[in-house]
Amino acid sequence: MRETTAWMFDDTGRGGRRTTVARRDLRDDDVAVRIDFCGVCHTDVHSIDGLAAGGSVVPGHEFTGTVVAVGDAVSTFRTGDTVAVGNIVDSCGICAHCRAGQENWCHEFPTLTYGGTDRRDGSTTAGAYAREYVVREGFCHPLPDGLDPAAAAPLLCAGVTVWEPLRAAGVDSTSRVAVAGLGGLGHLAVKFAVALGARTTVISRSADKAEDARALGADDLLVSTDEERMAAARDTFDVVIDTISAEHQIEPYLRVTAVDGVLVQLGHLGPMSVDTLALLVGRKRLSSSGSGGLRSTREMLAFCGEHGVLADVDVVPSAEVDAALSRVRHNDVRYRMVLDMSDLDMPGVHGEVEAAR
Numbered sequence: 001m002r003e004t005t006a007w008m009f010d011d012t013g014r015g016g017r018r019t020t021v022a023r024r025d026l027r028d029d030d031v032a033v034r035i036d037f038c039g040v041c042h043t044d045v046h047s048i049d050g051l052a053a054g055g056s057v058v059p060g061h062e063f064t065g066t067v068v069a070v071g072d073a074v075s076t077f078r079t080g081d082t083v084a085v086g087n088i089v090d091s092c093g094i095c096a097h098c099r100a101g102q103e104n105w106c107h108e109f110p111t112l113t114y115g116g117t118d119r120r121d122g123s124t125t126a127g128a129y130a131r132e133y134v135v136r137e138g139f140c141h142p143l144p145d146g147l148d149p150a151a152a153a154p155l156l157c158a159g160v161t162v163w164e165p166l167r168a169a170g171v172d173s174t175s176r177v178a179v180a181g182l183g184g185l186g187h188l189a190v191k192f193a194v195a196l197g198a199r200t201t202v203i204s205r206s207a208d209k210a211e212d213a214r215a216l217g218a219d220d221l222l223v224s225t226d227e228e229r230m231a232a233a234r235d236t237f238d239v240v241i242d243t244i245s246a247e248h249q250i251e252p253y254l255r256v257t258a259v260d261g262v263l264v265q266l267g268h269l270g271p272m273s274v275d276t277l278a279l280l281v282g283r284k285r286l287s288s289s290g291s292g293g294l295r296s297t298r299e300m301l302a303f304c305g306e307h308g309v310l311a312d313v314d315v316v317p318s319a320e321v322d323a324a325l326s327r328v329r330h331n332d333v334r335y336r337m338v339l340d341m342s343d344l345d346m347p348g349v350h351g352e353v354e355a356a357r
Helices: 042-049 149-156 158-168 184-195 207-215 227-232 251-255 276-280 294-307 318-329 341-345
Strands: 002-010 017-023 030-040 063-070 082-085 088-090 132-136 176-180 199-204 220-223 237-242 257-265 285-288 313-317 336-340
Touching: 002 132, 017 132, 030 082, 030 149, 030 318, 030 341, 042 318, 063 132, 063 149, 082 149, 088 132, 149 158, 149 184, 149 294, 149 313, 149 336, 158 184, 158 237, 158 285, 158 294, 176 184, 184 199, 184 237, 184 294, 199 207, 207 220, 220 227, 237 251, 251 257, 251 276, 313 318, 318 336, 318 341, 336 341
Parallel strands: 176 199, 176 237, 199 220, 237 257, 257 285, 313 336
Antiparallel strands: 002 017, 030 063, 030 132, 030 336, 063 082
């Protein structure tokens, strides 16, 4: 087994503990990646806060790093390559979705970067709040030259989550796109829509977001509490990307969706209700999406390399992980937290604890 240093969380609420975790020895098709930067996602917060009694987790599922070793059958990567890995590290490979390049919807459920079950030995995957990760070659992506690896890390989760529905909707220079919510997902949705050539509007509860929206390239800001402007925007947008994480009514966003347009709900993952008349009038569609398949992830990274699309990030040493998670909990980030994992090479700030296997 290979060993690496990581930040582990348990149900006690005491915060991250620096510990040693085991990675598998390299299989023929494996790549060992030194993790340089790892994004902090709301999913990490939910996983930590939702731990059952006696449970523990090493979070982290959007990261960039450097290849340090490869298996005997690996042909895509060499030691020293800069790579990126997202929240899926394996799938069945044979179901209809996997064959279509949508491993994120694998019928047998994909193996997640942490908290997943390894399909060969049955072990539980530990995430990327660590200095090294071992992953199958096919689930590791080359990072295009010129992309800042810290700002690229969130592309592997937040980025591809908004990229896939924009591409599925055929967004281009003829499209009118609205993005509801300007956070980790929303700011990347704006950047992608702008780079695809669409006329792009941000919908926000606060007029204070106007300057931020313009800085991201948006053409306009629509304040959702301004009933007059919302009424004037009825049937306007071909695509509405809803990234609002809190429970909310979606009918106002359906009303501004154009005839035959689509509202893509990405932010709130819990139960929601919809008045079907809001869909009927205008033949509107309600859709959703989650993560991305291998094909679209590589397409997205290539697009980002060509157009310079990156997340706006706040990078902190991994030893500040507790503070980083607290900021994510309180939505005090503009727009994505990223951990610099290089400090895990230094002697333990909190002291080493027993190996976790």
